[in-house]
Amino acid sequence: MCKSCVLNFHYHNSKYQKTQNNIESKSKMASQDYTPLTNISVTKSQISNCSFSKWYPLFKSHIPKAMIIKPLPNEFIQYLEQDGIILPNEDSSTSFYTQGITNDDENEYSDWEEQAANDESSSEQEQENERVDPLVHFPEFHNKLKSAIDELGSVTPKLNWSAPRDATWILPNNTMKCNEVNELYLLLNASNYIMHDLQNAFDECTGKEEEEEEERRKSNTPEFELILRKWFDINPALEFRVFVQNGKIIGISQRDLNYYDYLDALSDQFKDMLDGFVKDVIVPKFPDKDFVVDVYIPRPFNKIFLIDINPFARKTDPLLFSWNELIESSGDKKDYELRLVKENNVGRFVSKEHSENQVPKDLIDAALDPQAIKELTEKWKELLSRQEKDEENKL
């Protein structure tokens, strides 16, 4: 018997976009200046080299604790790709996300679910039965994830390249911090950035024909990996994105685009530290000479943590620069710029980061509370009938 509780409303945008295969709304791709004149080509091998597991062993002492889980079972990939979210409802689990949603005569949800089930067509029911459920389709992997969280404590996940930064809305703490396996499932399932890794990682790659052929022979699908990074509280003000071309820094941008008044005074010190880090640590070992590296420099500013290495490509967000500007400045003999936000930018709050992937809070609440789903459905029905009446009156 299926023990799952099904959070099965097809919430707006994220899963909808999965079926539409319209992942290109990924904001990091959308916010750039495109000019046909400045071509930045990237090869599959350059993208592959930016997979976490490729560079993690090279720079382990500079990377906060992380666990690489690979290969991933196909069923897990299908689970991430399918519409809706099924959370495992284990007898032994005391999860906030699954408790109280069991189907019994005492709770109203069972009536509602029964009603909903009656309304469903048989083909929908069949589809339901085919849906991937962690407890049924990848129980061992599910237990592996639970053990990893037991070992590491709270974690933040990512696949080969992307973290689910667009899906924090689905967790009560509104961050990527996962304290239990259900949070991991919710976050990964709700993210379009994760879908980008699964379906579009090699889009827009160019390459020498032989290289392309070689990659095709190997397989056109990357070997997927799940990275669980041990959670630590990061001060976003002290995160930087470093653009490196031909082994040389061509620009550094503040990563979090808020104004921090103390950064300007530290700018020269950070540049010195990052010059040494890129030249002595990264360039000698990383296989490509063009890349974009994300770093974290916590107080007292005596160590640099490597957070991520991204492809030197338009799909990597240039943050405070534009790609054209970076490319055009790269030939300059003069010193590169560490660019900071210079003042509070009120306009920034008009559009919230990743807002194209967000949904009304009512829907999120409803996802976690059967009573709320019922109320929301009733409210929708009421609104619809009011709207119909209004339209009739107008005629």
Ligand SMILES: Nc1ncnc2c1ncn2[C@@H]1O[C@H](COP(=O)(O)OP(=O)(O)OP(=O)(O)O)[C@@H](O)[C@H]1O
């Ligand atoms: N171990 C950690 N604990 C807490 N937060 C973390 C940890 N590692 C990374 N983060 C946060 O997660 C953010 C996103 O991580 P990361 O850069 O790996 O994602 P990404 O998908 O590659 O982002 P981008 O699309 O901008 O390249 C980081 O900027 C950092 O603030």
Ligand SMILES: [Mg+2]
């Ligand atoms: Mg990245």
